[in-house]
Amino acid sequence: MKDRSSKYFNPYFGGVMLGLVLLLTFYFTGRGLGASGAVKNTVVTAVHTVNPEHAEDSAYLSRFISDDHYPMNTWLVYEVLGILLGAFISGTLAGSLKLKVEHSPKITAKRRLIFAGLGGLFFGIGSQLGRGCTSGGALSGMATLATSGFIAMIAIFGTAFLAAYFFRKNWI
Amino acid sequence: MGPLIPQGIIAAEWSHVIALMLGIAFGYVLESSGFSSSRKLAGVFYGYDFVVFKVFFTAAITAALGLIYFHYLGWIDMNMLFVNPTFINSSIVGGVIMGLGFIMGGYYPGTSFTGLAIGKIDAMVFTGGLFIGILAFSEIFPLIESFYKSGSLGVLKVYDSLGISMPLFMLLMIIFALIMFVVVTKIEGRVKKVEYIKIHYNEYKIYHFCSSSIVRRSRSIPVAYQRQNK
Numbered sequence: 001m002k003d004r005s006s007k008y009f010n011p012y013f014g015g016v017m018l019g020l021v022l023l024l025t026f027y028f029t030g031r032g033l034g035a036s037g038a039v040k041n042t043v044v045t046a047v048h049t050v051n052p053e054h055a056e057d058s059a060y061l062s063r064f065i066s067d068d069h070y071p072m073n074t075w076l077v078y079e080v081l082g083i084l085l086g087a088f089i090s091g092t093l094a095g096s097l098k099l100k101v102e103h104s105p106k107i108t109a110k111r112r113l114i115f116a117g118l119g120g121l122f123f124g125i126g127s128q129l130g131r132g133c134t135s136g137g138a139l140s141g142m143a144t145l146a147t148s149g150f151i152a153m154i155a156i157f158g159t160a161f162l163a164a165y166f167f168r169k170n171w172i
Numbered sequence: 173m174g175p176l177i178p179q180g181i182i183a184a185e186w187s188h189v190i191a192l193m194l195g196i197a198f199g200y201v202l203e204s205s206g207f208s209s210s211r212k213l214a215g216v217f218y219g220y221d222f223v224v225f226k227v228f229f230t231a232a233i234t235a236a237l238g239l240i241y242f243h244y245l246g247w248i249d250m251n252m253l254f255v256n257p258t259f260i261n262s263s264i265v266g267g268v269i270m271g272l273g274f275i276m277g278g279y280y281p282g283t284s285f286t287g288l289a290i291g292k293i294d295a296m297v298f299t300g301g302l303f304i305g306i307l308a309f310s311e312i313f314p315l316i317e318s319f320y321k322s323g324s325l326g327v328l329k330v331y332d333s334l335g336i337s338m339p340l341f342m343l344l345m346i347i348f349a350l351i352m353f354v355v356v357t358k359i360e361g362r363v364k365k366v367e368y369i370k371i372h373y374n375e376y377k378i379y380h381f382c383s384s385s386i387v388r389r390s391r392s393i394p395v396a397y398q399r400q401n402k
Contacts, residue, residue, distance in 0.1 A: 011223045012353075014205030015230020021197045022231060023238035027247070028182065028190050030175030031254035032235075033198055035282035036302065043306045060313035078188045082195015083282065084289045089196070090203035091290030099291040102210055113297045116210070119277015120284070120298035122269050124305015127281065129320060130266020132256055134280035137263075139228065141256050143235035145338065147328035148258040153228075155267020157216075160275040164217035167275050171214045172366065 022143050029075065032140020036133035038080035039124070040064070041071040060128075107170055115170055130155075174248040199286055208286040210278025210294060211366065217275060219363040222356040229349045236342065261323035277301065 009017070025033050044064045048055035048071075055061045064071055091097050103112035127133040130152055132141070138156060141149015164171075176182040177190070205227050206212045215221025242248040274280055277298045279287060284302070287295025313320070331341035 011226035018231035019234025078191035083199035086196035086199025087286035120301020122273030126269030159271025
């Protein structure tokens, strides 16, 4: 297979395309793109299925449960299914479908997976506390010139930048 | 005049179809820009690859300018757009926690979906962590509910917060971005290249290349290399 994958989009081209997708999303739906919200809806649904009393008693989860509204049947969930499909198509065309752990040659796959899991855990907690992740909070927020979007962007990238020194072994 | 679905110009029944299509475009662009690779994303924090910064800022400016023009042309009612209200305390602390998650995990949620879609096991584990994190948040929510709701400033626009006009802010943001694009590209040129970028799917080949070039200088690398290829 020819190595088409060495040609990622030019970052500015990718940025304009992403911006246009975001603009279209606002034009159609009145809100931006998101990601972590779909995971939240899945968690709400899962807990509600396994233990309905617990979900309804939970001060946080119960906010997203209502009789006329099934949490999996929301815009965000379909959008995230689209993300999976779109990325799969792009990866297929680029010939980059491969089951693997991507990590620096200096660390083991196990170490990479432990930190990936921890990172996800932190992101899960932080995105709920911050009312949106990098997509829904920071990027979509910045597009509407919302103060919250800029705060989120600075806090996320600033913290990661400041903490990068301590995690350098994992990456470089 | 937009937004089309909230205005009833497109029936709400179409909402999920449109969601799927926009999601496909979103995922396609993210993956094609290289966001399915945690090592590429993390490059922004070590200076060897600023793709996330470039894409992110270009996208934010494109969308923001587009919205301003759409509004100017009367194509969209800005007042109908959902804008996240500002809760200053939880926003900052949440952002700090997410930042730590980013540097540890190498992904943020949207990018981890694109990574798992093409078979990255680390992206799958990251996404699993997301589920657990959100569940954990819901369990500790009663303890932090007052903090979560504190510092409410309502819906705020950044140019109002800074006390400048919207066009001036937009202009400054574009100038800032352009300067930063030049600066980070200079930094990229100076920082040692991490060669994985060139080879996307056949990484072992490049590890072999990297390791063998390092081996000439150091004896300690082959151990890591063997472990890698076991």
